[in-house]
Amino acid sequence: MKWKLFRRKMGVSAPRVTVRAQLPFALRALLFFVVAAIAAAAGVAIYEYGKQFAGPDRRDLLARIDKLESQLREARAERDRFQAVATAYESQMKVDRAAQEQLARQVSALEAETAKLREDLSFFESLLPTPANAKGVLIRSFRVQADGEPNQMRYRLLVQQSGKPERDFNGAVELQVNFTHNGRPFTLHIPDPSPNAPRGVIELSFRHYQRVEGTFMLPPGAVARSVLVRILANNGQPQTQQSFPVS
Numbered sequence: 001m002k003w004k005l006f007r008r009k010m011g012v013s014a015p016r017v018t019v020r021a022q023l024p025f026a027l028r029a030l031l032f033f034v035v036a037a038i039a040a041a042a043g044v045a046i047y048e049y050g051k052q053f054a055g056p057d058r059r060d061l062l063a064r065i066d067k068l069e070s071q072l073r074e075a076r077a078e079r080d081r082f083q084a085v086a087t088a089y090e091s092q093m094k095v096d097r098a099a100q101e102q103l104a105r106q107v108s109a110l111e112a113e114t115a116k117l118r119e120d121l122s123f124f125e126s127l128l129p130t131p132a133n134a135k136g137v138l139i140r141s142f143r144v145q146a147d148g149e150p151n152q153m154r155y156r157l158l159v160q161q162s163g164k165p166e167r168d169f170n171g172a173v174e175l176q177v178n179f180t181h182n183g184r185p186f187t188l189h190i191p192d193p194s195p196n197a198p199r200g201v202i203e204l205s206f207r208h209y210q211r212v213e214g215t216f217m218l219p220p221g222a223v224a225r226s227v228l229v230r231i232l233a234n235n236g237q238p239q240t241q242q243s244f245p246v247s
Contacts, residue, residue, distance in 0.1 A: 119156070137169055137231050137239045138162055140209070144227055144246055151220055153177075157212040159231060165207055171239065173202040173212055176228040181219050190216050204231070 140158045147154040161169055175190040191200035204210055218224060224246040231239040 135162055137171070139229055139231065139240060139242045142227070142229055142242070142244045144224065144244070147215055151218045151222070152215055153218060153224060154215045155213070155227065157229065158209065159204065159206070159212070160209040161207065168205060168207045169233075171204045171231060171233045173204060174230040174232060175202075175216070176230070177216065177218075177224060178226045178228070179218055179222045179224045181222040185225075186219075186222070188216065188218070190214075 138160050140160050142155065142157050144153055144155040146152070155175070157173065159173075177188040177190065179186055179188065191202065202212060202214065204212070226243055226245050228241060228243045230241040233239055
């Protein structure tokens with residue numbers, strides 16, 4: 001009987017036995033202390049990290065944020081105010097500029113109208129009764145003066161048929177400008193009679209009178225002395241000519 005009990009305890013069906021090594025008390029106390037120290041350090045670190053966002057400094061941070069937002073709102077309001085003032089000044093400047101341009105146009109128009117009235121006055125003054133023995137085409141007035149641009153001259157011519165003409169006169173005008181350049185005399189023909197020159201015929205076609213206006217260029221530094229005006233018929237026959245000094 002004892003032999004069977006011994007074999008049962010030592011056989012495969014015998015109960016399992018766990019062997020555990022027991023640590024000394026001092027070593028277990030040391031390990032506990034180390035774990036506790038690590039946990040305490042982690043807690044302190046977490047506390048300090050969280051205090052920056054939800055701790056005692058949160059009030060100062062929120063106060064600074066409120067102050068900065070208030071300053072930003074004030075800056076934006078001031079910017080909007082200055083922008084509104086600048087827009088108002090810009091609109092006023094546009095209005096003033098438009099008014100100045102309109103006044104300049106009005107002045108130019110008045111000056112042009114004044115010049116035209118002076119020309120009309122001169123024209124009507126020239127329409128005095130012609131001499132009884134006058135025949136054919138007459139040169140009633142001719143003027144030439146600087147045109148504002150360098151070396152450019154402008155001329156104005158008025159021609160008239162004497163008496164009571166029954167048909168139109170058709171012809172052309174030729175100008176011979178006498179000028180000096182570097183102390184030497186020269187002549188400028190208008191239009192240019194040279195074969196290769198572009199045609200610039202000054203045509204005439206009128207019953208009672210016709211005004212002719214144009215410009216010509218002189219060499220730089222040239223001084224105009226006189227202009228000889230010729231009136232030609234369509235067949236090339238000269239009708240009249242007259243020389244005018246240039247003042």
